[in-house]
Amino acid sequence: xxxLHILILILIxxxxxxxxxxxxxxxxxxxxxxxxxxxxxxxxxxxxxEIQLNCSQNGIVSIGEFAVEKANDKDGLLVSxxxxxxxxxxALHTLYSENYxxxxxxAILMENCTDKIRTCMVPEMMFQPQLQVIDCGGKSDVYGNVxxxxxxxxxxxLDYENVMMAGCHFLLSGMVVKMVGDNPALSxxxxxxxxxxxxxxxCECSEDAICTKFVSPVNGGDGYKCQCKDGFSGDGYKxxxxxxxxxxxxxxxGRCEGNNIVGxxxxxxxxxxxxIACIGLVCCYARRRTIAxxxxxxxxxxxxVKGITIPxxxxxxxxxxxxxxxxxxKLGTGAFGTVYKGKIRKGEWVAIKRIKHRxxxxxxxxxxxxxxxxxxxxxxxxxxxxGCSVEKTDQIxxxxxxxxxxxxxxxxREKGNGLPWPVRLTIAAETAQAISHLHSSKPPIYHRDxxxxxxxxxxxxxxxxxxFGLSRLGMIESSHISTAPQGTPGYLDPQYYEKFxxxxxxxxxxxxxxxxxxITGLKAVxxxxxxxxxxxxxxxxxxxxxxxxxxxxxxxxxxIKDDSIMNSIHKVAEVAFRCLALxxxxxxPMAEVAxxxxxxxxxxxxxxxxxIDIVSAQ
Numbered sequence: 001x002x003x004l005h006i007l008i009l010i011l012i013x014x015x016x017x018x019x020x021x022x023x024x025x026x027x028x029x030x031x032x033x034x035x036x037x038x039x040x041x042x043x044x045x046x047x048x049x050e051i052q053l054n055c056s057q058n059g060i061v062s063i064g065e066f067a068v069e070k071a072n073d074k075d076g077l078l079v080s081x082x083x084x085x086x087x088x089x090x091a092l093h094t095l096y097s098e099n100y101x102x103x104x105x106x107a108i109l110m111e112n113c114t115d116k117i118r119t120c121m122v123p124e125m126m127f128q129p130q131l132q133v134i135d136c137g138g139k140s141d142v143y144g145n146v147x148x149x150x151x152x153x154x155x156x157x158l159d160y161e162n163v164m165m166a167g168c169h170f171l172l173s174g175m176v177v178k179m180v181g182d183n184p185a186l187s188x189x190x191x192x193x194x195x196x197x198x199x200x201x202x203c204e205c206s207e208d209a210i211c212t213k214f215v216s217p218v219n220g221g222d223g224y225k226c227q228c229k230d231g232f233s234g235d236g237y238k239x240x241x242x243x244x245x246x247x248x249x250x251x252x253x254g255r256c257e258g259n260n261i262v263g264x265x266x267x268x269x270x271x272x273x274x275x276i277a278c279i280g281l282v283c284c285y286a287r288r289r290t291i292a293x294x295x296x297x298x299x300x301x302x303x304x305v306k307g308i309t310i311p312x313x314x315x316x317x318x319x320x321x322x323x324x325x326x327x328x329x330k331l332g333t334g335a336f337g338t339v340y341k342g343k344i345r346k347g348e349w350v351a352i353k354r355i356k357h358r359x360x361x362x363x364x365x366x367x368x369x370x371x372x373x374x375x376x377x378x379x380x381x382x383x384x385x386x387g388c389s390v391e392k393t394d395q396i397x398x399x400x401x402x403x404x405x406x407x408x409x410x411x412x413r414e415k416g417n418g419l420p421w422p423v424r425l426t427i428a429a430e431t432a433q434a435i436s437h438l439h440s441s442k443p444p445i446y447h448r449d450x451x452x453x454x455x456x457x458x459x460x461x462x463x464x465x466x467x468f469g470l471s472r473l474g475m476i477e478s479s480h481i482s483t484a485p486q487g488t489p490g491y492l493d494p495q496y497y498e499k500f501x502x503x504x505x506x507x508x509x510x511x512x513x514x515x516x517x518x519i520t521g522l523k524a525v526x527x528x529x530x531x532x533x534x535x536x537x538x539x540x541x542x543x544x545x546x547x548x549x550x551x552x553x554x555x556x557x558x559x560i561k562d563d564s565i566m567n568s569i570h571k572v573a574e575v576a577f578r579c580l581a582l583x584x585x586x587x588x589p590m591a592e593v594a595x596x597x598x599x600x601x602x603x604x605x606x607x608x609x610x611x612i613d614i615v616s617a618q
Contacts, residue, residue, distance in 0.1 A: 033059030036071060041240035042199060043071045050199055050239075051099045064094030069192060073225075073235060076103065077195035083173040083494075085111070091171050092163065100197040101217050102158040104151030108174050108193075113147040114167030146172060156196060157217040198223035199237075208243035209236030310371065311387035317344060318389050318396055322352055341401060349401040350386055354394065371397070377441055381434035383456060383466040402456035402464055407514075411452060411521050411554075418556040421565050422605040423461050424518045425572065429601045430463040431455050432594035435511060439504045439590050446503070450510035451491045451524065452517050490524030490535060494582055505584035508593065512579025516540040519573055521554030537580050544577045568604045572597065 025048030029039045034055065042050030045061075053071065054062045061068040063079055070078040077100055089110060095102050102108075147166060151158040174193040203211035205226035214223035226236030228243035235241050321342030322329050331339040337355040344350055371385065389396040407427060409415040419427075438445040447465070454467045493509040513524050516536055522529075524536045533539045543552050549570060550558075557569065575596055581587050588596075 031055035031059060031061055034061055035059075036061045036068065040072050041235055041237060042197075051197060063195075065091065066094065066193075075194070076100075077197060078176075079193050079195060080191065081171075081174040081193045082191045083109075085170070085172070087171045089164070089168050089171045093160070095193060095195060096160055096218050098200060098216060098218055098221065099223075100195040101160075102151075102174075103194050103196040104155050104158055105176050106151065106158060106174055106193050107177050108149045108158070108163060109172040110147050110149065110166070110168035111170040111172050112168060150177065156214070159217065198225050204238050205236050206234070206238055206242035208232045208245070209234075310385060313344060313387050313389045313396075313398065315389055315394065315396075318342070318352060318398075321350070325354065344387075344398070349403070351399045351401045353397045353399065355396065377438065377445065379434050379437040381430045381463050381465060382437070383464045399466070400464075402458050402466075404457040404459065404461060406453045407455040407457060407463070408452035408517070410457070411517055412523070418521075418554075419461075421557055421569065422601075425568060425597070425601050425605065427455065427457065427461065427463040428515060428518050428572065429594065429597040431465055431514070432511065432590060432597050434463070434465040435507055436590040436594040439507070444504060447507050447510075449488060449491075450507050450514060451488050452514050455514070488524075490537070493584065503584065504590060505587045508579050508587045508590055509584070511590070511593065512576045512587075513537050515572060515576035515579065519549075519554065519569060519576065520552045521556060522552070540573075540576060541580055544573050549573050564604045568600050571600050575600075 026046065027044040027049035028046040029044045029049070030037050031045055032055075039045075039053075043053060044051070045053060045055040053068055054064075056062065061071070063077070067080040068077060069080055070076075079095065092102075092108070147168060149158075149163055149166070151162075173191050176192055176194045198214040198216070200216075200221060200223055202222060203213070203224045203226070205211045205224070206228070209226045209228050209232075212225045212227065214225065215221075216223050228234050228236045232243040232245050234243040236243055319325065321344045322340040323342075325338075325340060329340045329342060331341055331351060333339070337353050340352045340354065341349060342352050371388065383402070384400045385397065386400060387398040389398070404410075405415045410419050435447060435450065438447060449467055450465075454465065456464045456466050458464065491510040491513045493506040513536060516522075516539075517524060520536070520540070522536050522539075525534060526536070527534060529539075539552065543549055553569065557565075575588075575593060578586070578588055579593065
């Protein structure tokens with residue numbers, strides 16, 4: 001038996017030695033504190049990686065001055081390009097390298113051009129609401145100041161020379177455009193640029209992969225990309241996972257790829273090679289079991305965070321409660337999952353959020369983030385988490401049920417006939433108190449997605465703030481944290497976009513937009529309005545600043561002649577105006593906003609019961 005062990009060790013040593021000699025430089029794929037960790041091949045953060053990205057100490061992954069939001073084969077490289085006045089147009093050159101370049105799907109917005117570019121596939125009314133600082137030159141005519149360039153859709157990349165031919169001085173912003181039929185439409189990722197990438201040289205693809213060759217738009221050199229043929233999975237690259245069909249074969253020491261064991265055992269007898277193969281298969285099987293167990297363990301811990309245990313429900317219970325996730329019980333679908341209503345255990349109605357089937361680390365972290373935050377903060381105006389289910393690799397969260405839907409639905413008359421002012425004001429005051437509570441936590445919590453459709457109302461029209469998937473913990477000793485902008489267009493803090501500084505004042509700006517919705521009954525972004533009024537924040541700042549608030553007050557509220565009501569509407573508008581200040585230092589803290597709104601409410605409508613009676617009487 002001892003001799004067999006020695007023989008196995010000798011054979012392993014022989015098989016490893018050639019690979020050690022030919023091993024490529026180490027590629028670091030981890031950026032501490034970043035949402036982009038464990039990047040797929042060929043991306044990484046060291047010189048040993050085929051495509052090297054930058055990793056800053058605060059966790060921002062970037063190319064030059066621009067933050068990277070995604071890096072994979074499906075989406076390419078999505079790079080944040082927020083609107084900014086005075087950015088030199090030469091900054092665009094940073095996005096061109098010997099491994100990547102902006103694709104023809106992009107629309108690039110520039111200022112102060114010698115020649116007006118009129119080849120942009122995006123209509124003016126579509127790109128204007130995405131630009132929080134569109135009027136950099138102080139001109140009212142958009143085309144007098146901003147030009148838009150789109151590439152030839154028959155070509156894969158934007159031609160840098162063609163972009164520069166217009167003689168533009170400044171690079172304002174960019175966005176990805178997709179075609180819906182014959183019509184252009186903005187992608188959900190606004191103010192970003194999509195970079196296509198390739199590897200240099202001749203094809204180094206697996207046998208079961210298709211190689212697509214490129215001519216680099218930067219230096220004219222040869223490039224290529226690999227893609228596995230139909231019926232095979234993997235990334236197709238020899239240096240990575242290759243392609244595999246059915247159950248994968250495995251290398252020694254847990255590296256699984258391809259259909260065969262890669263490696264040549266020179267001078268080894270057939271029985272020796274068989275032993276090595278068996279050992280490799282056992283190692284691979286054990287590794288796969290470990291990964292599966294790790295995933296399962298991480299999933300089980302979803303409901304046990306920071307010493308707080310959340311009730312766990314079985315998948316069968318959830319399936320029964322939602323009638324097999326029936327469309328009839330569907331409440332709505334968002335970016336991260338679908339919400340259903342159902343009855344569980346004690347027969348109480350609950351809202352059941354089924355996370356979309358994505359098993360990557362980011363998705364799990366998103367779920368864990370929401371559970372952690374909801375289980376460690378408690379406030380009467382924050383939506384309560386009641387439990388979760390983690391079977392069948394599904395992540396399901398269970399919340400208290402809000403029968404009256406969202407504030408947005410009521411303001412847009414999708415539910416009911418409209419809310420009277422006392423009810424709107426009370427919802428605003430309660431929402432401000434909930435957000436203020438988050439900001440006063442230690443460490444503070446920044447919601448990052450404050451909007452009217454994330455404010456729910458119960459039977460008594462009591463407000464509950466929901467959806468903490470994007471929330472972040474702040475740092476007590478710092479005024480802000482640096483992170484790539486995420487949120488909803490129309491609500492996003494423009495300074496957060498420009499400087500990547502997330503702070504409590506970012507939530508204050510978003511809440512200012514909600515206040516203008518409450519006053520006007522208008523949507524935060526509406527393409528049916530005139531191009532200068534598509535963005536509600538800009539419209540409100542203009543009208544309130546000029547003393548023309550009456551122009552935008554919700555017609556539902558205008559017939560009211562009560563002086564106390566009109567007086568309180570004007571006071572709330574003043575609060576909203578301060579919240580929407582472009583300079584975050586000029587915005588009031590949320591605690592001050594909450595106090596002001598409560599004072600306005602208490603001085604005019606001291607009884608909440610009277611407000612409910614007003615709604616019930618409609």
